Amino acid sequence: MDTISVFMTQAHHHCDTLFAEAENAMVDGDWEAATRQFAAFSRETEHHFKAEEEVMFPAFESATGMTAGPTEVMRMEHQQMRGMFAGMADGIRLRNRDAFLGASETLLMLMQQHNLKEQQMLYRMADQVLAGERCAKVLAAIRALEE
C-alpha cells in the first residue's frame, strides 16, 4: 500500500513534468501549446494543493495537535505559488513571454524548495502519525476529490 510520502511525492514529480512542458513550449514560442500545457500544470498543481489543504493537512493537524506549525508555513507557500501562477497567466494573457518566463523561474525555485521541505520533513512526519488505517483513509479521501 502507498504511504503518504510515496503518493504525494509522485504528485510532485507529475507537476514538475507538466511545469517543464509548459515552460518548454513557451521557450519554443508555441503560444497555443504553452497555453494548453500551462492550464494542465496549474490545474494539476491546484488539485495537489487541495488534497493537502483539505485532506492531508487537517488529518496531520488533528493527529499532532500542531495547527500553527509546519502546515501553516506550507499553506502560506501555496499562496505564494498561486501568486506566481497568476504571473504566468498574465504573461499568456498579455502575450508577454518575458513576464511568463520570469514568473516561471521564480515559481520553480519556490516550488522546488517547498517540495523538498515537504518530502524531507512534513511527509516523513505524516507517515509516522498517519500510519496504517489512518493513511488509507487519507488517501481514499484524496482519491475521492478526483471524482
Next chain:
Amino acid sequence: MRGTDLAGLAAVMQTTGLSFDQAPPISVPFRFFLTVPLFIVAASALLLWAGPSALLERHNPATLAIVHLFTLGVLSMTMCGALMQLLPVVAGVSIGKPRLVATLVHLNLSAGSLLLAGGFLWGWKPAFLAASICLALGFGAFFVAAGAGLLRVATRSATTLAVSLAVLALLVTVVFGICLALLRGGLAMDFYAPFAVLHPFWGLAGWVGLLLIGVAYQVVPMFQLTPNYPATLTRWMAPILFGLLILWSLAEAGNDVRYALEAGLAAVYAGFALTTLYLHSLRRRRQVDTSLLFWRVSMLSLSGALILWETAGLLPHGWRDRIELSAGILIIVGFALSAINGMLYKIVPFLIWFHLQSSLPGRHAVPNMKEILPEVWARRQFWLYLASFLTLLAAVVWSPLVYPAAILLAASALALWHNLLRACYRRREAGHAAPGI
C-alpha cells in the same frame, strides 16, 4: 526519525530547531556575496602588478598571495555565506544568533585574507601572526555555529553528510594553514613542513570539492529539473572521498600507494563531473539559462584539471610547474568560481524576491526574479568571466597574456558586482530598505 512517537517527534523539533520557516535575515548571506567581487578585483590588481612572475610557479610570493585572496576572500567567503543561508533550508540546521556569527565570520575572514596576502607579498612576519588570529576567530565562529548545528541535525541526508564532511575538511585545512602561517610568522617548527603539501589538498579536494558535491545533489535536479543523482552515488561518493583524503595524508610522499590514492580521488571526482554533465543532458527544462552555462564550465574545468593531473607524469619534467599552475587555475577559477558565480544568479534574485514578497502586500507589487536580475546582464558577465578564465589559462603557456587576463578578470568581477548591487537596488526601489552590507 522512524519509530519515534509523537512526543519524541515534538522533542526532536524543539531541540533541533527543525522549523519550517527559519531563513536568516537577508543581510547575513548578502554581506558575504557583495564582498566577493571586491576580492576578485584585488586578486586581479595583484596579478596585473606582478605580471608574468605570478605565473612561474605556485610558491612564488605573489602567486601565494593571489591564490589566498581567491581561496579565502572569494571561495570560502561565498561558501560560508551561502551555508549560513542554506543550512536551515536544506538540512534543517538552525544557526543561533545569525547576525552576530555573520559579522564575526565576515569581518575576520576579510581582514585575515588581506593580512595573509600582505604577509606573502612583503614577507612581513607580524602580518602572518595577525592573519592567523583573524582566520582562527572567523573560522572558529563558523565552526561553532555551523558545526554545532550539523552535529544535531535530525534528518541525515546525502547532502548533510557531504556538507558535514566538507566542514570537517575545512577544519583540517584551517589548522594546517594556521600552522603554516605561524611558521612564516617566525614561530618555526620543522614538524610543520609536510603541512605545506596537505593544506592545499584538504582545501581543494576536501572543503571546496565536497561542499560543491553536497550542494550539487540538491541544486542540479532542482534548478534544471534533471533526474536525481543515483542513490548509490550520493550515499558513497563523499565518504569515499573523505576516506581517500585521510589515507592519502597518511601515505608516504613519493610512494606508489600515494599515487594510487591520488588516482582514486581523481576517479571519484571524474565520476561526479561526468554524472553531472550527463544529468544536465537529461534535464526536462529546455531553457538554457546562464546558471547552467556556469555549471557546465565548472564541470568541464574539473574534468580538465583531473586529466592534466593524471597525465602529468607523461609530460617532460620541466613542465611540472606549469601543470600545477594550470591545474590550480582550472580548479579555483574554473571549477569552483564558475559554479559559485552561477549559483549566485539563482540564490541572490530568489532571496531578494522572497524577502520582498514577505514584506509587501499584494503580488503585483513584487518584481519576479528576472526583473530583479535580468538574464541579459548575467549572460554578459558570463562571457566576460569565460574570456578571463581562458586567457588566464593561456597565460600559463604564453606569459604576456597575463595582462589582458588580469583586466578581463577585474572586468568580470565588476560586472558581477554591478549585477548584484543592481538587484539589491531593485529591492530598495520596490519599497524596502537595502540589505546591510
